Amino acid sequence: MSSEALTYPIEPAKAASPGDNYLTNGFSLKSWLLTHDHKRIAILYLISISVFFVIGGLAASLVRLELITPEGDLLAHETYNKMFTVHGVVMVFFFLVPSIPAVLGNFLVPLMIGARDLAFPRINLLSWYVFIVGGLFTLVVALTGGIDTGWTFYTPYSSMFSNTYVAMAAVGVFITGFSSILTGLNFIVTIHKMRAPGLTWFRLPLFVWGQYATSLIMILGTPVLASTVALVAVERVFRIGVFDPALGGDPILFQHLFWFYSHPAVYIMILPAMGVISELISAFSRRPVFGYHFIALSSIAIAALSFLVWGHHLFVSGQSPYAGLVFSVLSFLVAVPSAIKTFNWTATLYKSSISWDTPMIYAMGFMGLFLIGGLTGLYLAAIAIDIHVTDTYFVVAHFHYIMVGGAVMGYLGGMHYWWPKISGRMYPEGWAKISAVLIFAGFNLTFFPQFIVGYWGMPRRYHTYAPEFQVLNVMSTAGASILGVAYAFPVFYFLWSLKYGEKAPANPWGATGLEWQVPSPPPTVNFEEVPVVTEEPYQYPLLEPERV
Amino acid sequence: MLLSLLPIPEQASTQSVAIDTLFLVFTALVVFFTVLVSVVLTIFAIKYTRGSKADRSNPLDGSLKLEITWSVIPLVLAIGAFSWASYVYFDLVHPPADSMEVTVVGRQWMWKIQHPTGQREINELHVPVGRPVKLTMTSQDVIHSFFIPAFRVKQDVVPGTYSQLWFEATKPGTYHLFCAEYCGTEHSRMIGSVVAMEPQDYEKWLQAGSTNESMVQAGERLFRDKGCSGCHAGNSSVRAPLLNGISGGPVPLDDGTVVPADDLYLRDSILLPKKQVAAGFKPIMPTFQGQLSEEELFQLIAYIKTLE
Numbered sequence: 006m007s008s009e010a011l012t013y014p015i016e017p018a019k020a021a022s023p024g025d026n027y028l029t030n031g032f033s034l035k036s037w038l039l040t041h042d043h044k045r046i047a048i049l050y051l052i053s054i055s056v057f058f059v060i061g062g063l064a065a066s067l068v069r070l071e072l073i074t075p076e077g078d079l080l081a082h083e084t085y086n087k088m089f090t091v092h093g094v095v096m097v098f099f100f101l102v103p104s105i106p107a108v109l110g111n112f113l114v115p116l117m118i119g120a121r122d123l124a125f126p127r128i129n130l131l132s133w134y135v136f137i138v139g140g141l142f143t144l145v146v147a148l149t150g151g152i153d154t155g156w157t158f159y160t161p162y163s164s165m166f167s168n169t170y171v172a173m174a175a176v177g178v179f180i181t182g183f184s185s186i187l188t189g190l191n192f193i194v195t196i197h198k199m200r201a202p203g204l205t206w207f208r209l210p211l212f213v214w215g216q217y218a219t220s221l222i223m224i225l226g227t228p229v230l231a232s233t234v235a236l237v238a239v240e241r242v243f244r245i246g247v248f249d250p251a252l253g254g255d256p257i258l259f260q261h262l263f264w265f266y267s268h269p270a271v272y273i274m275i276l277p278a279m280g281v282i283s284e285l286i287s288a289f290s291r292r293p294v295f296g297y298h299f300i301a302l303s304s305i306a307i308a309a310l311s312f313l314v315w316g317h318h319l320f321v322s323g324q325s326p327y328a329g330l331v332f333s334v335l336s337f338l339v340a341v342p343s344a345i346k347t348f349n350w351t352a353t354l355y356k357s358s359i360s361w362d363t364p365m366i367y368a369m370g371f372m373g374l375f376l377i378g379g380l381t382g383l384y385l386a387a388i389a390i391d392i393h394v395t396d397t398y399f400v401v402a403h404f405h406y407i408m409v410g411g412a413v414m415g416y417l418g419g420m421h422y423w424w425p426k427i428s429g430r431m432y433p434e435g436w437a438k439i440s441a442v443l444i445f446a447g448f449n450l451t452f453f454p455q456f457i458v459g460y461w462g463m464p465r466r467y468h469t470y471a472p473e474f475q476v477l478n479v480m481s482t483a484g485a486s487i488l489g490v491a492y493a494f495p496v497f498y499f500l501w502s503l504k505y506g507e508k509a510p511a512n513p514w515g516a517t518g519l520e521w522q523v524p525s526p527p528p529t530v531n532f533e534e535v536p537v538v539t540e541e542p543y544q545y546p547l548l549e550p551e552r553v
Numbered sequence: 554m555l556l557s558l559l560p561i562p563e564q565a566s567t568q569s570v571a572i573d574t575l576f577l578v579f580t581a582l583v584v585f586f587t588v589l590v591s592v593v594l595t596i597f598a599i600k601y602t603r604g605s606k607a608d609r610s611n612p613l614d615g616s617l618k619l620e621i622t623w624s625v626i627p628l629v630l631a632i633g634a635f636s637w638a639s640y641v642y643f644d645l646v647h648p649p650a651d652s653m654e655v656t657v658v659g660r661q662w663m664w665k666i667q668h669p670t671g672q673r674e675i676n677e678l679h680v681p682v683g684r685p686v687k688l689t690m691t692s693q694d695v696i697h698s699f700f701i702p703a704f705r706v707k708q709d710v711v712p713g714t715y716s717q718l719w720f721e722a723t724k725p726g727t728y729h730l731f732c733a734e735y736c737g738t739e740h741s742r743m744i745g746s747v748v749a750m751e752p753q754d755y756e757k758w759l760q761a762g763s764t765n766e767s768m769v770q771a772g773e774r775l776f777r778d779k780g781c782s783g784c785h786a787g788n789s790s791v792r793a794p795l796l797n798g799i800s801g802g803p804v805p806l807d808d809g810t811v812v813p814a815d816d817l818y819l820r821d822s823i824l825l826p827k828k829q830v831a832a833g834f835k836p837i838m839p840t841f842q843g844q845l846s847e848e849e850l851f852q853l854i855a856y857i858k859t860l861e
Binding site: 077082083086153154155157159161162165166167249250251255256257290291292293295296297298299321322323326329330333334337338340341344345347348349351352354355356357358359360361369372373376377380381383384386387388389390392393395396397456457460461462464465466467468469470471547 | 560561572575582586587590594597608610611612613615619620623624627631634635661698703706709711740741742
């Protein structure tokens with residue numbers, strides 16, 4: 006990349022005194038709410054999505070508590086339906102989709118590519134405000150009566166039959182979509198135009214490749230979701246027939262449009278997590294990522310394939326069997342780039358030197374859960390098996406292994422790895438390890454039984470269920486209790502560490518990457534001087550060949 | 554009790570064996586890869602923990618041979634699994650020609666079922682074992698899904714159109730019937746049972762059920778009462794297509810295309826007569842939207858299909 010393209014949209018730094026950093030650059034509320042600093046915006050996102058995570062988690066707790074018994078003895082039907090809807094809508098649109106991109110991506114992309122900010126700092130702040138406005142709409146809906154359509158908003162139930170605040174929730178999701186689009190746009194432009202001299206595409210950290218692939222999906226897919234939920238609201242409010250056959254519409258059309266975004270959305274959640282895992286495995290094994298090019302390009306392959314597989318959500322909808330076959334084979338193909346990543350991560354550990362810090366434990370946890378989540382996707386790609394297991398707990402288990410086992414493990418692993426950089430403090434390693442192990446155990450106890458109860462035939466979104474499913478449901482709820490407690494740990498010890506944590510050096514893990522070459526926490530301008538990159542990523546010093 | 558700990562639920566249809574076999578083979582594949590990666594990870598994790606004594610000379614940063622190996626093997630396995638699964642699927646997708654036909658109407662939150670001989674049931678479906686049964690289904694309101702886990706069959710039931718599902722029960726018994734597509738407040742109460750009976754028991758059950766008229770007889774009555782026969786009978790003065798022998802055959806349309814006269818075509822012709830106009834006729838038929846219930850439509854269609 007030529008150096009004349011390196012123009013930075015922010016003013017030169019004020020003379021920085023030692024110890025000056027982005028956290029000490031103003032303490033007023035205004036200095037946070039009107040900041041253009043990508044690092045501060047990342048913190049704003051961190052706080053907002055943590056609040057949403059708690060809301061989504063509370064809704065999930067009520068769902069799991071209700072399911073301890075087959076009868077509906079804790080909640081009314083309506084309340085139960087509203088709880089799983091709030092859980093789904095909040096977790097998908099207000100936690101998982103923004104989690105790694107908007108928090109870690111916002112914080113790290115400029116630091117990793119040697120830039121002083123994202124390409125459009127004001128748009129970055131705008132995207133946070135848009136997110137908050139969309140979130141407030143949804144929260145108002147949740148608090149004033151709720152919505153009971155499920156996060157999938159299937160028509161004509163959502164457009165013509167539900168008596169809840171569907172239109173308002175649709176507006177909330179619609180608005181939030183623009184936040185994703187703006188963030189994606191910002192990342193793409195930034196990664197294209199603002200890489201430091203010498204930082205060629207194939208010298209980029211794999212985290213940045215993951216963010217790039219994710220951003221592509223965000224800007225290509227989100228507009229479709231936004232128009233789809235807008236159409237639901239239009240049909241609901243103005244009775245203009247789009248999806249309801251009674252008005253001349255087609256209910257299956259909604260499913261095509263919805264999954265055209267929402268299947269790729271799963272990759273919006275998992276691709277950034279895969280990027281995090283590449284960074285963690287390399288840093289804690291002291292080895293360059295094995296097959297760098299293959300991991301980088303497999304992210305792009307997954308992003309491309311993600312747009313061609315939506316029809317596997319419609320195998321029992323009455324879609325033509327021939328269309329079903331095409332979607333089936335394309336879905337099977339997603340296994341290839343996923344396998345490439347898994348095998349390359351495994352091979353990275355060969356002749357490495359592994360230190361078992363918390364982020365590495367999360368990385369290993371991710372590998373195990375992603376393996377199960379990914380491989381169980383094969384059952385769902387096979388139409389003959391999918392007919393039996395679709396809309397059962399088998400599907401619920403599968404996508405939680407990917408979206409929680411994969412995406413959330415990646416997010417937490419990344420939060421621990423970069424916490425010293427973000428906060429300038431070390432987290433308490435002992436507590437962190439305990440909670441990582443508890444999360445892994447609790448997760449499996451929660452979701453593994455759901456594969457079995459799903460194959461037995463328990464449909465999802467059931468408030469009451471047949472008595473023979475109870476044992477497995479009790480196991481699930483027990484697991485969820487462990488998971489709930491384990492998720493609370495990091496909230497407390499991260500906050501604790503802000504005051505009592507050991508001060509973090511610039512590079513506590515001895516990792517490569519430009520973000521570790523600036524002080525922790527980084528100065529507002531990130532780099533006093535624009536760094537020049539002269540080598541491939543992950544160039545750890547050769548290990549001592551310790552011969553046996 | 555021990556059996557219930559196995560992940561395989563009761564198998565009670567011809568489909569269930571084929572699908573479970575596929576499921577078990579997939580499971581073997583999943584277990585193989587999970588164990589393979591876990592074992593290799595564990596070995597590396599132990600052997601290469603920092604400070605351990607292990608040979609770390611000549612490390613590898615990448616290898617085209619390995620990349621090709623672990624791309625091609627999953628690719629071949631994926632295509633193989635896809636082919637087999639699709640073969641099983643296509644074997645199951647078309648109902649046998651001699652299937653017994655039953656109609657299902659879903660609504661919030663119940664299943665309404667009618668047998669060809671006229672018997673009606675709600676949230677229960679009685680069927681004989683050893684005979685293929687084909688369900689033609691529609692919904693009065695939102696999308697539902699007809700799911701019989703013990704038969705491994707499921708099909709969405711969509712308003713405004715017909716969907717089909719077929720099975721052949723192999724074992725007498727009472728099995729769960731679930732609505733699998735979320736359909737509102739009492740979705741989890743939209744349940745019932747499928748009772749598979751020996752053929753002679755099924756006959757007895759049919760005879761015990763009170764019924765005034767078969768579906769075809771009811772359809773014939775509607776054909777007269779609703780005025781269909783005024784135009785579509787041989788002695789009519791209005792120029793409308795005769796419906797004798799129409800069922801299943803090709804219908805040329807005035808836009809030059811030819812469509813098969815299946816159940817959905819007949820339904821659309823009654824409710825949306827301007828959608829597909831038969832070649833050579835004027836679009837003068839009024840719509841019957843709102844004048845016929847889903848059950849009555851099924852009866853009319855059953856009658857029209859008997860016209861020869």
